[in-house]
Amino acid sequence: xxxxxxxxxxxxDPGVELDALARGDAGAGALVSFIxxxxxxxxHAPVLRLTLEHYPGxxxxxLGAIVEQARARWELRDVVVIHRVGAMEPGEPIxxxxxxxxxxxxAFAACEFIIDRLKTRAPFWKRERTSQGDRWVEARxxxxxxxxxxxxxxxxxxx
Amino acid sequence: MIRVLYxxxxxxxxxxxxxxxxxxxGVHTVGALTARLRARxxxxxxxxxxxxxxxxxxQTLSASEGALADGDEIAYFPPVTGG
Numbered sequence: 368x369x370x371x372x373x374x375x376x377x378x379x380d381p382g383v384e385l386d387a388l389a390r391g392d393a394g395a396g397a398l399v400s401f402i403x404x405x406x407x408x409x410x411h412a413p414v415l416r417l418t419l420e421h422y423p424g425x426x427x428x429x430l431g432a433i434v435e436q437a438r439a440r441w442e443l444r445d446v447v448v449i450h451r452v453g454a455m456e457p458g459e460p461i462x463x464x465x466x467x468x469x470x471x472x473x474a475f476a477a478c479e480f481i482i483d484r485l486k487t488r489a490p491f492w493k494r495e496r497t498s499q500g501d502r503w504v505e506a507r508x509x510x511x512x513x514x515x516x517x518x519x520x521x522x523x524x525x526x
Numbered sequence: 527m528i529r530v531l532y533x534x535x536x537x538x539x540x541x542x543x544x545x546x547x548x549x550x551x552g553v554h555t556v557g558a559l560t561a562r563l564r565a566r567x568x569x570x571x572x573x574x575x576x577x578x579x580x581x582x583x584x585q586t587l588s589a590s591e592g593a594l595a596d597g598d599e600i601a602y603f604p605p606v607t608g609g
Contacts, residue, residue, distance in 0.1 A: 403609050419608070420534050422601060425585035450608060462609050471594055488587070490601075491608025492534035503535045506578070506605035 370446040372430045374421060376453035381463055389445035389467035399474040400465035401482050406459045412497035419452040419461070422490035426450075429489045437466070437481050441473040448481065450491065480517055488516040530563075533603035539573035542546050556581050556589035559600060578605050579596065 373379075381402050389395035395496040434446050445467040455461060464481045468474040493504035528549050537543045553559050560581070564571040581588050582601040594600065 421608070422531070422533055422582075422585075425582055425601070428585050483551070486609040487606065489608050490582070490603060492604065492605050494534070494608045503604070504607045505608050510609075515594065 370434065370443075371448075372418075372427060372434060373449045373474075374426050374430070374451065374452055376451065378451070378455075379449050379461060379478065380526075381460055384447055384449060384463055385465055388447055388465050392444055392467065394469055395444040395467035396469050397471040397474040398465065398467045399413045399471070399478040400463065401478050401502050402460050403462040405455050405457045405459050405461050405478040410500040411495075411502070414457050414495045414497055416454055417419075417461075417487065418454050418494045418496070419493065420492045421452045423432065425490050433481055433484045433488065436484070437477045440480070441468060445475055446477075448485070450489070452491070459488055464505070483510075483513045483517060486510045486524070528559075528594065529599045530559075531599065531601040533601065535574055535604050536579070536602050538553060540570060549594060549598075554594060555590065556583060556588050556594060556600065558593040560590065560602075574602060579603070579604060 381400070385398070385400055388398055402472070405417045430448055434448060437446065439441065443466050447463065447465045449463040451461050462485070464485070466474050466477045466481070468477065469502055487510055495502055495504060527546050529544065529546050531544050532542060533542050550562055553562055560574055564574050565599050580603055581590070583592050583594065
């Protein structure tokens, strides 16, 4: 099955990537994607720039494992995961998760599963630059809860 | 020899991103290595103690009971914040 995982400093164009997803596969009746953009939550001084640090090697390995877990749960015809590292500005796409399946239920579930696990298991760290200095972004409790939901639901899906 | 890596906030706090050292005698688990590193001084004790932290052995997340062997790559880092 086709599929790709990319960790890159270059910007990407979600439109171009989605156009290539499961292209030519007439059996892929459902495409679902999640695009994450660099956010300024407004809680501190305005975010001027975001820098993403990662663990080269482990990051790709962790993303590969997450995609394999999704493929074991749902019948997916194509999967694309792209994550940027390095410096970027608010509003820029930082992550793309896109999946193709025969029907929408599997595509919606698998897309959400992959981004939920990515947020708690893939070694990336965000550092914000503001007019008042730099700060490491803290992990959110809600992300851990979202990921745990998939452990609870494991028995409801085909493993 | 083992390779020990530090990322993000932990890298800044301990003042290095990577080091190689001989696996200390009597150290067979992640938890034992962490205790040995924290004993280096106040800066290390604060960086590797207290706040939530993850450890990976050979690029796979590990519990503190995880076994260590010569040649392993051990990484210390804060909870991840990608996506």
